[in-house]
Amino acid sequence: xxxxxxxxxxxxxxxxxxxxxxxxYVAINLFKEKVSAGNYRSLFEQNQPDGxxxxxxxxxxxxxxxxxxxxxxxxxxxxxxxxxxxVRPEFFQEHxxxxxxxxxxxxxxxxxxxxDPMVYDAASDKYQAISWDDAYALVAHHLHALDDPxxxxxxxxxxxxxxxxxxxxxxxxAYGTNNFxxxxxxxxxxxSRGLPETVGIGxxxxxxxxxxxxxxxxxxGQNPAxxxxxxxxxxxxxxxxxxxxxxINPLHERGLERFTSPQHPLEMLTGxxxxxxxxxxxxxxxxxxxxxxxxAKRVVELDDEAVAHGQERVLDCDFIAEHTSGFDAFAADxxxxxxxxxxxxxxxxxxxxxxxxxxxxNGKAVIATWGMGVTQHKNSLATVQILSNLMxxxxxxxxxxxxxCPVRGHSNVQGDRTMGIEEQPTKExxxxxxxxxxxxxxxxxxxxxxxxIAAMLEKKVKVFVALGGNFSMATxxxxxxxxxxxxxxxxxxxxxxxxxSHLVHGKDALILPTLGRTxxxxxxxxxxxxxxxxxxSMVHISFGMNQPxxxxxxxxxxxxxxxxxxxxxxxxxxxxxxxxxxxxLRDSIEQVFDDFFDYNLRVAKxxxxxxxxxxxxxxxxxxSGKAQxxxxxxxxxxxxxxxxxxxxxxLMVLMTTRSHDQYNTTIYAxxxxxxxxxxxxxxxFINKDDLAMLGFAAGDWVDLIGVWHxxxxxxxxxxxxxxxxxxxxxxxxxxxxxxxxxxxxxxxxGSRTPTFKSIPVLLAPSAAIA
Numbered sequence: 002x003x004x005x006x007x008x009x010x011x012x013x014x015x016x017x018x019x020x021x022x023x024x025x026y027v028a029i030n031l032f033k034e035k036v037s038a039g040n041y042r043s044l045f046e047q048n049q050p051d052g053x054x055x056x057x058x059x060x061x062x063x064x065x066x067x068x069x070x071x072x073x074x075x076x077x078x079x080x081x082x083x084x085x086x087x088v089r090p091e092f093f094q095e096h097x098x099x100x101x102x103x104x105x106x107x108x109x110x111x112x113x114x115x116x117d118p119m120v121y122d123a124a125s126d127k128y129q130a131i132s133w134d135d136a137y138a139l140v141a142h143h144l145h146a147l148d149d150p151x152x153x154x155x156x157x158x159x160x161x162x163x164x165x166x167x168x169x170x171x172x173x174x175a176y177g178t179n180n181f182x183x184x185x186x187x188x189x190x191x192x193s194r195g196l197p198e199t200v201g202i203g204x205x206x207x208x209x210x211x212x213x214x215x216x217x218x219x220x221x222g223q224n225p226a227x228x229x230x231x232x233x234x235x236x237x238x239x240x241x242x243x244x245x246x247x248x249i250n251p252l253h254e255r256g257l258e259r260f261t262s263p264q265h266p267l268e269m270l271t272g273x274x275x276x277x278x279x280x281x282x283x284x285x286x287x288x289x290x291x292x293x294x295x296x297a298k299r300v301v302e303l304d305d306e307a308v309a310h311g312q313e314r315v316l317d318c319d320f321i322a323e324h325t326s327g328f329d330a331f332a333a334d335x336x337x338x339x340x341x342x343x344x345x346x347x348x349x350x351x352x353x354x355x356x357x358x359x360x361x362x363n364g365k366a367v368i369a370t371w372g373m374g375v376t377q378h379k380n381s382l383a384t385v386q387i388l389s390n391l392m393x394x395x396x397x398x399x400x401x402x403x404x405x406c407p408v409r410g411h412s413n414v415q416g417d418r419t420m421g422i423e424e425q426p427t428k429e430x431x432x433x434x435x436x437x438x439x440x441x442x443x444x445x446x447x448x449x450x451x452x453x454i455a456a457m458l459e460k461k462v463k464v465f466v467a468l469g470g471n472f473s474m475a476t477x478x479x480x481x482x483x484x485x486x487x488x489x490x491x492x493x494x495x496x497x498x499x500x501x502s503h504l505v506h507g508k509d510a511l512i513l514p515t516l517g518r519t520x521x522x523x524x525x526x527x528x529x530x531x532x533x534x535x536x537x538s539m540v541h542i543s544f545g546m547n548q549p550x551x552x553x554x555x556x557x558x559x560x561x562x563x564x565x566x567x568x569x570x571x572x573x574x575x576x577x578x579x580x581x582x583x584x585x586l587r588d589s590i591e592q593v594f595d596d597f598f599d600y601n602l603r604v605a606k607x608x609x610x611x612x613x614x615x616x617x618x619x620x621x622x623x624x625s626g627k628a629q630x631x632x633x634x635x636x637x638x639x640x641x642x643x644x645x646x647x648x649x650x651x652l653m654v655l656m657t658t659r660s661h662d663q664y665n666t667t668i669y670a671x672x673x674x675x676x677x678x679x680x681x682x683x684x685x686f687i688n689k690d691d692l693a694m695l696g697f698a699a700g701d702w703v704d705l706i707g708v709w710h711x712x713x714x715x716x717x718x719x720x721x722x723x724x725x726x727x728x729x730x731x732x733x734x735x736x737x738x739x740x741x742x743x744x745x746x747x748x749x750x751g752s753r754t755p756t757f758k759s760i761p762v763l764l765a766p767s768a769a770i771a
Contacts, residue, residue, distance in 0.1 A: 107670070133553075175442075188373050195386045199631060250283065251727055285347065362395065390631065424452075470502070705764060
């Protein structure tokens, strides 16, 4: 358990987002990571046409990049990768795995970059150096020893490039399995599974240019100031030209109130700022579906009123008639829905819903964005679908300045899925892959992230390979996940820095150090570039600028090729040929995916190219050939409802969230300044009325106790209560500290994403010792 620093405090943040505070923390992180002066120049190449893509979030780059195309958290990601600190073999000789397990996740990260491949030695409980060839041979030995290829699972982080992801899935399918747990299973899967049923493809419909023409932006379940700060630049420009911006999120995030742009000297020098959101709507956790359904119901009511009075229609009747199916049943369901039920389940007052709906119907070009605040609930798939239906009601898909904008987290999580990192591959994709590479891919669906953990616990998966990430900390039900990983015969982690997952290992274990996105990748004497796909389906190339942290590092592509060569040989596929020239890999990608025609030629152009999204062009790849309105009821038989019947108002619903000094599971520091938390992470944000009702006060220490039906004890001990603007009955805390409270089988309908934002818990006075 990480302890608060001696200067830990709670101090409300009153300044605008970014500004001088961001520059201060940029300087602190560059100093703390001991980034050499020579590597500072890489910041000016970040997100530039001839530079490298940020290893952080997936927010797109401007086609004509300015000198400064980086944000505070982007600098933290680059600084962490560019650090001069090293984890060499000597480090592992000084520390047993048991000793390292006692360190915090932050401290593990701070040791620096991995330099050499390492293998676990059970006799000494230490990692020891191993040659690359011997490491590949160990992987091949374990894979050959399995009775069935489905006894192995292959995880993918969103930082893997298109080329690495494609080669990885080719290796795994040539080996014989579709077991592809990946980070998308943990975050935006409701988007990937929900949108195809309504608009035909699981991606957004907008480009960055659309933000210049939108007059209304609805931000659902996201915190751009922390998770994708460059988005604030677009919101700033939209606000300054008069666009209406609304935040719809249980937490009233101060980073969306005011923004001081570091790219605008006058604003910085004068202490000025730009107001971002004009309205904050705070639904209860899990209440987004009811809120959006209430908005849709009100749109129908307003249209009915307009028809009755002979006024202009509120609905876009031409769009509905020409482009959609199922509207009559959808509208009938809305008319019949109970207002009392929608108000109770959304947690939003009727007048606020009226105000929000009026903003929506007054907009001529509306963009709806959403993040994991929408997608990590039991009913998240239905929420994504009704949000797309709401946008369809007024034709806000497929026109300039309007559309759907799911904001992905990691820099290439969307690209990895495009490249075939998918446990449920389509027949068409497998047919094409088999034809191009002359083999028969496995056809049955594989395990996702939650399924992989369950299969490891049941001894059905015995080998686990991770292309990046920190699986043991990103996943739910932490103690059970650790038991699952420790039951494996082999765990393999391809990584840049030490993390917890390397210490929660199988009987045999490998750490394989790889080049980072910022580093020069030379193969056969030629510098190589890799490509990524951002949240808006732009594909562009990335070239590293810094010298590698160690001469013994290998690229992700080279590591995958090495494992494949050792396991499968080169009779059918010349793996090492691909690792020596990434352009050849892109040539093969375009043979499999029609949208990647002339891949090398198009990606060489500044800004790259856009993958055409059919729904953006109002082409609907659904079963009906039209955009589909779907009828979904408000779900009342949920674990939260059942637990509340048992425990009453004492039951709290927990959402996990990131701090500002965090990206996914990577902890850069112990502060969360926009929320006023400094020097600590074990805090719980809670409404002041709930504090009084439960008999607590701000500053008390509590234990969080999970409520679930399986009889397994789940708890997270010693958290500081912090009064915050959050709806009654809801609390917030950071992950991964609270992941032990998320039951493995608490997943979204149709998405199987863990319900990280809907966790039933009880609070008890802390029994833990400070």
